[in-house]
Amino acid sequence: MQFHSFAEFINMGGYAFYVWLSYGVSAALIVYLLLSSISHNKTVLQQIAMRQKREQKLRQAAEINMKKQGLTEPEINDEIITAAVQQSTKDNT
């Protein structure tokens, strides 16, 4: 142990400001990087999940629409719905 008391340790031989500035800024930057990386990961996952939910809603809406238009079950297949959903997302953007 290089220091005899806690006060002496904090004082850092007179260089307290510079030493603690260095350690503090480094710790803050690393913690910021860590937290922002974690939250970025969560945001990306959420966005992907949300887009799927939106897609699902659009599919349901498209199916109901087709039934209203008088299409019968065998005519409403996955391909037609997907095409309709793609069309409606294109219109939105």
Added chain:
Amino acid sequence: MFKWLHPYANPEVSYNFCGKLQPWLFRISTIFLVIGLVWALLFAPADYQQGDSFRIFYIHVPAAILAMGIYFAMASAALASLVWQFKLADASAAAMAPIGAVFTAIALITGAAWGKPMWGTWWIWDARLTSELILLFLYLGVIALHNAFEDKNLAGKAAGILSLVGVINLPIIHYSVEWWNTLHQGATVSKLGAPSMSAVMYWPFLICLLGFSFLIAALVCLRFRTEVLARNSMRPWVRELAINSLRSEQQISCNSQQCHSNNPNQGTK
């Protein structure tokens, strides 16, 4: 020869591999950093000329070395992606850039805080400091290019070319203290052969260096996985993963709020 590497070209395999590695890297880095920094702050002797300001060294030098190391790794990944079109190499380069930028900033700031008491100035436009600042700008440019294009392949190409051009800065940083007159001291630890430093100072430095390396590896894993997800968002395995994570998150928030909304009997008292 590289057959064992081949399965990792699959994004899902890489994603899972990094997911397994990540918690261990974080644990190991925590252990090393706690030991190294406590040693550096409490037990390492003060320098006979610089006194206790020398303790900045234990952050400054690992950060500076690793900032250059990350740049080299990023440029290698960029080369692999430009030459062989490895899409995952692009993702890893994009993952490394912000981490390198943060460590370059740490090296610059701790250097300034060390320069003020030792040299009498926070900043001076000499070769080592200026070339290190250029390294920071290179990182910022690479990050900006990765975010500048909607098309990630195009963004990766542009950022990759910039990172390859920027490699020229690495030898300039390293040899700047020999080629030009500078306030910055010459190499002490990165000299081939014996470092010009006593063992009682060298050991805590090595442990800090290892700790920061593992921390960077863990952060790269985390950011790489995010990049892989964002770039493969239409793949079934990513979609399934996203839905599952949303579900488990809702369950957690549900448990903490006692789930009033899902239990209709509770509201009709």
